[in-house]
Amino acid sequence: MGLETGSIRIGVIGGGQLARMMVPPAIHLGLRISVLAENEGSSAERAADMVGDYRDPETVYAFADTVDVITFDHEHVPQEILEELERRGVAVHPRPASLQFAQDKIVMREKLAELGVPIPAWAAVSNEAELQEFIAANGGRAVVKTARGGYDGKGVRVVADAAEVRDWFTALDEDGHGGHLLVEELVDFTRELSQLVARRPSGETRTWPVVETIQRDGVCAEVLAPAPVANPATLDEAARIGAVVAEGVAVTGVLAVEMFETRDGRVLVNELAMRPHNSGHFSIEGSVTSQFEQHLRAVADLPLGDTRMTAPAAVMVNVLGGPAEGPMPVRYAAALAAHPGAKIHSYDKQPRPGRKVGHVTVVGDDMTEVRAAAKAAAAAFD
Amino acid sequence: MGLETGSIRIGVIGGGQLARMMVPPAIHLGLRISVLAENEGSSAERAADMVGDYRDPETVYAFADTVDVITFDHEHVPQEILEELERRGVAVHPRPASLQFAQDKIVMREKLAELGVPIPAWAAVSNEAELQEFIAANGGRAVVKTARGGYDGKGVRVVADAAEVRDWFTALDEDGHGGHLLVEELVDFTRELSQLVARRPSGETRTWPVVETIQRDGVCAEVLAPAPVANPATLDEAARIGAVVAEGVAVTGVLAVEMFETRDGRVLVNELAMRPHNSGHFSIEGSVTSQFEQHLRAVADLPLGDTRMTAPAAVMVNVLGGPAEGPMPVRYAAALAAHPGAKIHSYDKQPRPGRKVGHVTVVGDDMTEVRAAAKAAAAAFD
Numbered sequence: 178m179g180l181e182t183g184s185i186r187i188g189v190i191g192g193g194q195l196a197r198m199m200v201p202p203a204i205h206l207g208l209r210i211s212v213l214a215e216n217e218g219s220s221a222e223r224a225a226d227m228v229g230d231y232r233d234p235e236t237v238y239a240f241a242d243t244v245d246v247i248t249f250d251h252e253h254v255p256q257e258i259l260e261e262l263e264r265r266g267v268a269v270h271p272r273p274a275s276l277q278f279a280q281d282k283i284v285m286r287e288k289l290a291e292l293g294v295p296i297p298a299w300a301a302v303s304n305e306a307e308l309q310e311f312i313a314a315n316g317g318r319a320v321v322k323t324a325r326g327g328y329d330g331k332g333v334r335v336v337a338d339a340a341e342v343r344d345w346f347t348a349l350d351e352d353g354h355g356g357h358l359l360v361e362e363l364v365d366f367t368r369e370l371s372q373l374v375a376r377r378p379s380g381e382t383r384t385w386p387v388v389e390t391i392q393r394d395g396v397c398a399e400v401l402a403p404a405p406v407a408n409p410a411t412l413d414e415a416a417r418i419g420a421v422v423a424e425g426v427a428v429t430g431v432l433a434v435e436m437f438e439t440r441d442g443r444v445l446v447n448e449l450a451m452r453p454h455n456s457g458h459f460s461i462e463g464s465v466t467s468q469f470e471q472h473l474r475a476v477a478d479l480p481l482g483d484t485r486m487t488a489p490a491a492v493m494v495n496v497l498g499g500p501a502e503g504p505m506p507v508r509y510a511a512a513l514a515a516h517p518g519a520k521i522h523s524y525d526k527q528p529r530p531g532r533k534v535g536h537v538t539v540v541g542d543d544m545t546e547v548r549a550a551a552k553a554a555a556a557a558f559d
Numbered sequence: 560m561g562l563e564t565g566s567i568r569i570g571v572i573g574g575g576q577l578a579r580m581m582v583p584p585a586i587h588l589g590l591r592i593s594v595l596a597e598n599e600g601s602s603a604e605r606a607a608d609m610v611g612d613y614r615d616p617e618t619v620y621a622f623a624d625t626v627d628v629i630t631f632d633h634e635h636v637p638q639e640i641l642e643e644l645e646r647r648g649v650a651v652h653p654r655p656a657s658l659q660f661a662q663d664k665i666v667m668r669e670k671l672a673e674l675g676v677p678i679p680a681w682a683a684v685s686n687e688a689e690l691q692e693f694i695a696a697n698g699g700r701a702v703v704k705t706a707r708g709g710y711d712g713k714g715v716r717v718v719a720d721a722a723e724v725r726d727w728f729t730a731l732d733e734d735g736h737g738g739h740l741l742v743e744e745l746v747d748f749t750r751e752l753s754q755l756v757a758r759r760p761s762g763e764t765r766t767w768p769v770v771e772t773i774q775r776d777g778v779c780a781e782v783l784a785p786a787p788v789a790n791p792a793t794l795d796e797a798a799r800i801g802a803v804v805a806e807g808v809a810v811t812g813v814l815a816v817e818m819f820e821t822r823d824g825r826v827l828v829n830e831l832a833m834r835p836h837n838s839g840h841f842s843i844e845g846s847v848t849s850q851f852e853q854h855l856r857a858v859a860d861l862p863l864g865d866t867r868m869t870a871p872a873a874v875m876v877n878v879l880g881g882p883a884e885g886p887m888p889v890r891y892a893a894a895l896a897a898h899p900g901a902k903i904h905s906y907d908k909q910p911r912p913g914r915k916v917g918h919v920t921v922v923g924d925d926m927t928e929v930r931a932a933a934k935a936a937a938a939a940f941d
Contacts, residue, residue, distance in 0.1 A: 182886045182887075182888070182905075182907045182908060182909055183885055183886035183887065183888035183889050184886075184888055184905075184907055185888060197586060198586070198587075200582070200583070200586055201582070201583030201584075201586055201587065202583075204579060204580070204582055204583055205580075205583065205843070205902070205903075205904050205905075206903065206904070206905060207887060207888060207904070207905025207906065207907045207917065209907070461587075465900055465902075465922075466899075474895065479891055479892060479895050480891075480892060480895035480896035480899065481895075481899065482895065482899050482900070483899040483900035485900075487869055487870070487922070488869070503565055504564045504565035504566075505564075505565065505589060506564070506565040506566055506567060506589060507565050509861055510861060510862060513856065513861050513862035513863075513864065514862035517848075517862065517863065517864050517865040518847055518864070518865040518867075520587070520847075521587075521588065522587050522588070522589070523564075523566075523587075523588060523589025524589065525564045525566050525589045525591070526564060527564055535589065540847075540869070
């Protein structure tokens with residue numbers, strides 16, 4: 178708060194599209210935002226005041242000296258660095274004690290079990306024999322995940338035989354990567370849901386409507402907001418779980434709780450993310466307060482905004498990979514002309530197969546029409 | 560288009576809040592935006608890649624070398640510089656041949672007269688005798704304006720005697736400021752209207768609903784979108800005039816046509832602005848495509864977006880001056896807590912009496928409720 182204009186200075190570690198999309202609401206709210214980006218040319222380059230390695234303590238401490246609060250584009254900053262920041266009196270949100278539950282999937286499963294929220298059967302296994310035993314006890318197939326570092330389907334394999342992740346066990350032995358892999362039952366789900374929750378240090382929380390997320394090849398492809406009502410009880414249950422988890426992990430900032438809705442009507446927690454999340458991008462246009470604005474408010478300990486939807490339906494479709502002909506802007510003239518009501522977001526990234534390079538959101542009265550419009554507009558970039 | 564990601568690079572001359580508010584849509588659309596700001600600490604500092612004097616030709620030419628298209632936060636860049644940019648092959652939007660109608664109020668009046676749109680009685684006067692004659696012929700009072708450089712009530716006086724602007728005539732003699740003052744009849748208006756129009760170089764145009772603007776002390780205080788319907792014919796007439804002017808001046812980018820609605824049911828053009836305008840700030844939340852996004856699309860010659868409103872009513876209230884206790888953020892905790900549905904915009908400026916330091920927009924179903932909510936939220940910063 179040392180600035181003449183009184184602005185709060187927020188520092189974001191990580192220069193991806195989540196940091197990038199925090200910049201617009203920071204500008205509107207009059208907050209100063211700085212980004213510690215991994216490299217030149219990052220998606221958040223617009224706001225990248227510093228380029229450096231988030232695993233280097235001195236780099237992070239120097240960045241923290243320039244801001245009033247530290248938050249994140251990703252969950253990969255080492256705990257030791259975050260804890261030292263707190264010891265030095267720096268405001269860090271989410272706090273390292275909370276962030277650990279999003280950094281390590283085994284720690285997360287232990288916490289969710291402690292909180293009593295429904296989760297898939299799971300175990301932490303340290304060798305092929307333990308894994309094979311779990312597979313045998315859970316129907317002959319299971320999902321194996323590395324405890325750390327996975328995202329967008331990376332670090333996740335469905336296996337029938339423990340030998341299929343022998344390379345991961347070998348790596349565990351070599352780099353001491355926590356010593357265990359996470360194995361979970363293969364859940365027979367009908368669809369996936371996500372509950373976004375924002376929570377301030379003071380404890381004030383706000384939730385958005387539960388959304389349905391549609392994945393392809395392990396990557397989020399579409400988000401329908403609100404989730405179409407199949408069984409109202411499951412949406413209520415998803416909302417209840419989201420609230421329990423947000424309180425239980427004492428998140429500060431935005432939390433996404435990703436869940437499975439099972440064929441037999443249960444809701445099970447799949448993953449947690451402690452930051453704005455792909456399942457909340459719809460909120461930029463679809464909610465009075467977007468997840469990005471809310472995250473900034475929460476980490477700055479400002480009162481949270483209204484999360485009501487701006488229309489009955491919003492659909493977000495990711496733009497993956499990038500078109501064969503080149504980056505997104507090459508298609509702009511045709512795409513914007515054909516879809517004047519679609520909100521097209523480009524992350525200003527070089528396209529690579531499967532890479533999220535942008536997304537499209539359409540908001541309106543009818544979910545079926547809105548979804549068709551969003552898919553058509555996103556298809557202009559296929 | 561020389562970037563690896565194919566982004567179009569837009570350069571904005573002027574570092575005020577209009578440039579600042581172009582940054583969020585540039586980020587979302589994946590456009591690169593740079594700002595040539597007048598000084599350090601400008602409102603658009605976030606995007607200020609260069610600080611320099613827009614009246615210095617070499618500064619402007621060097622800035623233009625870094626971008627694909629030049630546009631503006633204000634209308635004050637000298638014609639000679641803009642014309643030279645075009646001779647050098649730089650895309651400048653709006654083009655200098657159009658911008659002149661917003662730069663000089665006498666040139667504007669001549670053009671509007673040529674276009675046949677209704678305007679107040681006016682004259683270009685070069686001495687007190689000519690002015691006194693106009694006053695006498697128009698009811699004993701008139702509005703005198705400097706042809707250049709006025710804004711927000713500056714450069715405008717209502718006079719009954721020509722001696723009241725003797726200082727301006729003296730200054731005209733001294734600095735050769737066009738040689739004339741503009742004098743206009745004092746219009747007996749019931750309210751003020753504004754029509755925003757966006758137009759691409761290709762000629763494609765889009766308009767937003769006509770809005771009502773409410774001024775206090777010559778400064779825009781509130782905007783009601785759409786303008787409440789008193790007489791449907793006058794709104795149709797305002798829209799017709801807006802379209803005629805946009806075509807007539809061949810604007811590229813956003814044009815605001817400010818109009819008087821008179822007691823006897825006429826609509827007269829008051830002012831033109833060739834850039835995003837205070838009367839269009841409501842569109843950030845109130846329209847599918849905001850005036851800032853549309854301006855960027857237009858100057859980049861990209862297809863224009865849908866301008867429909869996102870809800871039946873939107874009201875914008877300016878935050879002027881700044882609170883006695885200091886800059887806007889000091890009031891944030893209380894204001895955001897009391898008004899979670901209001902969209903609060905701070906320009907990150909040091910407050911000065913009467914200076915526009917931010918605005919508040921509320922969107923909803925009922926104009927009366929929306930207006931009350933917007934005024935209450937803005938009052939939190941009084």
